[in-house]
Amino acid sequence: MVAEKENKTGKVYLVGAGPGDEGLITVKGLECIKKADVLVYDRLATDRLLNYAGERAEKIFVGKKPDKHEYTQDDINKVISQKAKEGKTVTRLKGGDPFVFGRGGEEAEVLASEGVSFEIVPGVTSAVAAPAYAGIPVTHRGISSSFSVITGHEDPTKETSQINWEKLATATDTLCFLMGMSNLDKITDNLMKYGRAKETPVALIRWGTRSVQQTLTGNLENISDKAKENGFKAPAVIVVGGVVDLREKLSWFDNKPLINKRIVVTRARSQASDLSNNIKELGGEPVEFPAIKIVPPESYEMLDFSISKIAYYDWLIFTSINGVEKFFERFFYHGRDIRELCGIKICAIGPKTREGLEKRGLSVEVMPTEYKAEAVLEQLKTKVNSNEKVLIPRAQVAREILPQTLKKMGLEVDVAPTYMTVREKEKAPMLKKALENGEVDAITFTSSSTVENFVEMIDVDNLAKLLENVFIACIGPITAKTCERLGVKVDSVAKEYTIPGLVETLLEDLE
Numbered sequence: 001m002v003a004e005k006e007n008k009t010g011k012v013y014l015v016g017a018g019p020g021d022e023g024l025i026t027v028k029g030l031e032c033i034k035k036a037d038v039l040v041y042d043r044l045a046t047d048r049l050l051n052y053a054g055e056r057a058e059k060i061f062v063g064k065k066p067d068k069h070e071y072t073q074d075d076i077n078k079v080i081s082q083k084a085k086e087g088k089t090v091t092r093l094k095g096g097d098p099f100v101f102g103r104g105g106e107e108a109e110v111l112a113s114e115g116v117s118f119e120i121v122p123g124v125t126s127a128v129a130a131p132a133y134a135g136i137p138v139t140h141r142g143i144s145s146s147f148s149v150i151t152g153h154e155d156p157t158k159e160t161s162q163i164n165w166e167k168l169a170t171a172t173d174t175l176c177f178l179m180g181m182s183n184l185d186k187i188t189d190n191l192m193k194y195g196r197a198k199e200t201p202v203a204l205i206r207w208g209t210r211s212v213q214q215t216l217t218g219n220l221e222n223i224s225d226k227a228k229e230n231g232f233k234a235p236a237v238i239v240v241g242g243v244v245d246l247r248e249k250l251s252w253f254d255n256k257p258l259i260n261k262r263i264v265v266t267r268a269r270s271q272a273s274d275l276s277n278n279i280k281e282l283g284g285e286p287v288e289f290p291a292i293k294i295v296p297p298e299s300y301e302m303l304d305f306s307i308s309k310i311a312y313y314d315w316l317i318f319t320s321i322n323g324v325e326k327f328f329e330r331f332f333y334h335g336r337d338i339r340e341l342c343g344i345k346i347c348a349i350g351p352k353t354r355e356g357l358e359k360r361g362l363s364v365e366v367m368p369t370e371y372k373a374e375a376v377l378e379q380l381k382t383k384v385n386s387n388e389k390v391l392i393p394r395a396q397v398a399r400e401i402l403p404q405t406l407k408k409m410g411l412e413v414d415v416a417p418t419y420m421t422v423r424e425k426e427k428a429p430m431l432k433k434a435l436e437n438g439e440v441d442a443i444t445f446t447s448s449s450t451v452e453n454f455v456e457m458i459d460v461d462n463l464a465k466l467l468e469n470v471f472i473a474c475i476g477p478i479t480a481k482t483c484e485r486l487g488v489k490v491d492s493v494a495k496e497y498t499i500p501g502l503v504e505t506l507l508e509d510l511e
Helices: 028-036 047-052 073-085 104-113 126-133 181-193 223-229 242-250 267-282 302-310 323-331 352-359 372-378 403-406 428-436 448-459 479-487 499-509
Strands: 011-016 037-040 058-061 088-092 117-121 147-151 174-178 201-204 216-219 236-240 260-265 286-290 292-296 316-320 344-347 389-395 413-421 442-445 471-474
Touching: 011 028, 011 104, 011 302, 028 047, 028 088, 028 117, 037 047, 037 073, 037 316, 047 088, 047 174, 047 286, 073 088, 088 104, 088 126, 104 117, 104 216, 126 236, 181 201, 181 223, 181 236, 181 442, 201 242, 216 223, 216 242, 216 448, 236 242, 260 267, 267 286, 267 499, 302 323, 302 352, 316 323, 316 352, 323 352, 323 389, 323 413, 344 372, 372 403, 389 403, 403 479, 428 448, 442 448, 442 499, 448 479, 471 479, 471 499
Parallel strands: 011 088, 011 117, 037 058, 037 088, 147 174, 260 286, 260 442, 316 344, 316 389, 389 413, 442 471
Antiparallel strands: 174 236, 201 216, 201 236, 292 413
């Protein structure tokens, strides 16, 4: 008799994603993203958080905007409930905190009524975080001992308003309104009408905690006019109170060198974090647009053959950290022992490549000061002997100057493809639109393949025009030559052909 299949019920995690800076996600929130079978998210959750989801996770954008709802709240409730009933782990990712005007309570009520298991994972609310990033503490000794968080989305003039303006206006020292830009006039008028002094300082903080954060200050009497003059739009947090004046002394985020700079990172998704994190630390907003994806080579035949006779070689030459990672994945896949490399001399191009080898307990014999094949050849001239055997584990498609020159020097050379790069097309339309709208300040290229794939993916006749006002930074001269060959003007080339070197050139030359 065949046992009846168990009817498994999934679970929903209502997770606060924080206000925009993905670094403000909680540890538990991040765990929920990683284990989700289904990720349901809105526009206030930064896209970089989505990169932590598993490759097979279904991602559903529910796109709630002030002027357009791709999904109604009822639709969202149905989606998360239905997916859980299919036995899936659902992470509902919401901007800020799910229970601070995030409608998380409504979603939890539906799940409870339908018998779906759920958990609440609180998040950092923009009511506190946005002011903090603008240098405004919501409480401060001698100035503010209390604060309120109020919805600004409700029309203060409607008869059924739940806001008691007469009591609210002077109830606490600091008032934080969320989603209130469309009602700014009515909010300020009501606060003054019911007793708040017209000179009370006010700050508007748009896209708080993100590199594109903007802050506009004034007072209750003039902030509405200032907002109109400056075209200041949602989403923004409205802060009312004496603490706003502390911004002049406590502003810190706005002082970062790459603040308000949107910088495209074209590295493979698996490798983008180093460069993206460096840009973020300096106040910039990394826009991850992986022009390449690292995948297995068309065949492992040559690599497997080379590994099977590894003791035959005198030299191992690694040209990238990818080559190191993928070589050893295959090496250990075959049950080989690192001690089998004893006696083999190792050459590495670049400090990251050397670091990857040293982490495995291997010493690097040769690393050129300039990180390109020509520099390797110059150093190897005095190190190698003719008839020595060399293995180069590398990308399936790469420059041939290194193996060809070594062969001319009398060495026996095997090139073993360990990986290949392919194009990722997922974000091409989004980036093209951002370029057309002038929303990109700089693009970084870390290899020739990132340039070639970028040009193919953008696929426009007016590429030069599209990039006219965009700063182009290359990791080295080889990459820069590829740019020039494909009609992409280059503004700066890193002096040191590394990620830190690329960041340094952004700091020095990007205005």
